[in-house]
Amino acid sequence: MPVLKIDESTRSARLDGAEISLGARAFDVLNHLHHNSNRVISKEELLDKVWAGTLVEESNLTVQIAGLRKVLGKGAIKTVPGIGYKFTLAAMPDDSSAETQKDAPAVPSIPSLAVLPFANLTGADENAYMVDGIVNEITSALAGVSSFFVISNTSTFTYRGKAVDLAEVGRDLGVRYVLEGSIQKAGNRLRIFTQLVEAKTSRMIWHDRFDGSSEDIFDLQDTVAESVAAAIEPKLIWAEAARAQAKPTDNLKAYDLCMKAAPLVYRQNALENLEDGLTLLRKALVLDPNYTYAKALICYAHTGAFAARWWPFEQAQAALPLAHEVLDSNSDDPLALCYVGHYIAYMGHDTNTGLTALKRAHSLNPNSANIEMLLGWVYNYIDQSDLAIEHLRRAIRISPLHPQVGIMTSGIGNALFQKGDIAEATKYYEQALTEYPEFATIQLGLMGCYWRLGDFEKSAQMAGWFRQKVPDMSVSLFRRTRPQNSEAYRDAVIGALRSNGFPED
Structure with missing residues (x-):
C-alpha cells in the first residue's frame, strides 16, 4: 500500500520515502485532499481553498489534478461526478486484475463518449435540476451526431456521488472519452465549464467556458449544447487520428x-x-x-x-x-x-x-x-x-x-x-x-x-x-x-x- 507523507513546514511530500516534485498550487491541492481523505471535496471548496480570493477557471484545478495523478497514480484521486474529488491513495485498486477487466464492454470502433453529471457549484441544491437539464441537452446534442457513440444519461447519472477515476468510467461504460463540467452562479449570472478528457490517460483534449443568465436558461442550454457538440466533432476527429497514428502500420x-x-x-x-x-x-x-x-x-x-x-x-x-x-x-x-x-x-x-x-x-x-x-x-x-x-x-x-x-x-x-x-x-x-x-x-x-x-x-x-x-x-x-x-x-x-x-x- 503506497505511503504518502506531507510536511507542511517545508511544503514537501514523499511517496514511499521518495520526495515528489510539486508546484505550489499542486501542493496546496494535495494537502487539502490528503487532510480530508475521509470525505468528498467539492470543486468549489478546492477552488476557494487553493485560489482564495482569486477568480479562476475550473481548468486550472483540472490541470493540477491531472498533474497529481501522474505523480501519485491514476487511482490516487478519484472524480466524483457532479461534485468533485476524493483522495483514495490508500485504497488504489489494481487496474490490471482480470476481475476488473472481465465484464468491461468493448470500446466501439467509432468515437465514443460519456457525459458525466456536472458539478453543481451554484451553492444551492435547488439548482440541481438546472444543472441536470444542461447535461441532458448536451447529451442529446451529441447523440445527434451519428459518427459518435454516446452513453445515455440513465447510465452516467448512476455515478453521481460516487468516487471514480475516469479510467474506470471509460472501462465500465466502454467509452474512450469523457465530458465533464461544472456550473457556477453569481446572482442571475451563470458560468458553465466543460472539458473533454481521454478516459484512459486523463489527457485533456478540449475545454471551454460559457456565460449567460439564469433568466434565459433554456436559450443558454441550447447554446451550450450546440457549441459543445460543434466543438467536440472536429476535436474527436483529430484525437482519433492521433490515436490511429500511434498504432503499428501492419x-x-x-x-x-x-x-x-x-x-x-x-x-x-x-x-x-x-x-x-x-x-x-x-x-x-x-x-x-x-x-x-x-x-x-x-x-x-x-x-x-x-x-x-x-x-x-x-x-x-x-x-x-x-x-x-x-x-x-x-x-x-x-x-x-x-x-x-x-x-x-x-x-x-x-x-x-x-x-x-x-x-x-x-x-x-x-x-x-x-x-x-x-x-x-x-x-x-x-x-x-x-x-x-x-x-x-x-x-x-x-x-x-x-x-x-x-x-x-x-x-x-x-x-x-x-x-x-x-x-x-x-x-x-x-x-x-x-x-x-x-x-x-x-x-x-x-x-x-x-x-x-x-x-x-x-x-x-x-x-x-x-x-x-x-x-x-x-x-x-x-x-x-x-x-x-x-x-x-x-x-x-x-x-x-x-x-x-x-x-x-
Whole structure:
C-alpha cells in the first residue's frame, strides 16, 4: 500500500520515502485532499481553498489534478461526478486484475463518449435540476451526431456521488472519452465549464467556458449544447487520428486509415498531404469497398484539390461517381452527406442534388460546423446570399477555432460580394487570406473586389498570384468552372480577368 507523507513546514511530500516534485498550487491541492481523505471535496471548496480570493477557471484545478495523478497514480484521486474529488491513495485498486477487466464492454470502433453529471457549484441544491437539464441537452446534442457513440444519461447519472477515476468510467461504460463540467452562479449570472478528457490517460483534449443568465436558461442550454457538440466533432476527429497514428502500420484497418487520412484531407495546405491522404483512403476502400465515410473523404479531397487549384477541373471531377454511390446508399451519416453534397454542387454543378443532401445532413446533425460551412457555400452558389451568411456566421459562432475557419470567412465575403457590398466583402476576403492563403477562391474574389473598388494595383497583385497558380486561366475557363450563378459576382470577376490581361479562351 503506497505511503504518502506531507510536511507542511517545508511544503514537501514523499511517496514511499521518495520526495515528489510539486508546484505550489499542486501542493496546496494535495494537502487539502490528503487532510480530508475521509470525505468528498467539492470543486468549489478546492477552488476557494487553493485560489482564495482569486477568480479562476475550473481548468486550472483540472490541470493540477491531472498533474497529481501522474505523480501519485491514476487511482490516487478519484472524480466524483457532479461534485468533485476524493483522495483514495490508500485504497488504489489494481487496474490490471482480470476481475476488473472481465465484464468491461468493448470500446466501439467509432468515437465514443460519456457525459458525466456536472458539478453543481451554484451553492444551492435547488439548482440541481438546472444543472441536470444542461447535461441532458448536451447529451442529446451529441447523440445527434451519428459518427459518435454516446452513453445515455440513465447510465452516467448512476455515478453521481460516487468516487471514480475516469479510467474506470471509460472501462465500465466502454467509452474512450469523457465530458465533464461544472456550473457556477453569481446572482442571475451563470458560468458553465466543460472539458473533454481521454478516459484512459486523463489527457485533456478540449475545454471551454460559457456565460449567460439564469433568466434565459433554456436559450443558454441550447447554446451550450450546440457549441459543445460543434466543438467536440472536429476535436474527436483529430484525437482519433492521433490515436490511429500511434498504432503499428501492419495492424491498420479501414477505420484507422480513414482517421489517419482525415487531417491530411482537411488541412488542404499542401498537395503532398492531400495525395498522402487519398492513398490512405483508397487503401481503406480496398479493405471495405462499401465504406461510406472513406468515399466521402475522397470526395472532400477532390474538392480541396480544385479549390486550391492543385488539380484542373476535370481531374477534380473524377470522384463524382463515388459521391453518387454515397447518395444512392441512403446513408444517414451527416458528415458523409455534407461532403458529397457540397462536392456534387461544387464540382458537378448540380446544386439541387447537393443542397438536398446538405439539408438532410443538417437535419441529422444541426450542430456541425462542417455542415453549416458547406451548406452556407451552396447557398452562395445559388445566390441566396442572406441564407449563406446566416449559416456561415453560425459555423464560426459554434466553432470559432475551426481549422477551416478561412473557408467560412471567405464564404461570407463571397455572399457580401454578391449582395453588392464590395467594401465589406473585401474586409472578409482579406481576413480569410490570412487564415487560409491556399484557398484560391479568396484571391479570385479579391481580384474582382479590388477591380470594382478601382484599386487596380491590388487587383493586379491578386491576378499575378492567380496566374502563377493557374497558368492557363482564362475567361472561358472561369465561366465553365465557377459554381456561383450570381450575375454580380460573375460580371465583376470577368471584368477583373479581362482588365488584368487574362485571355478569353
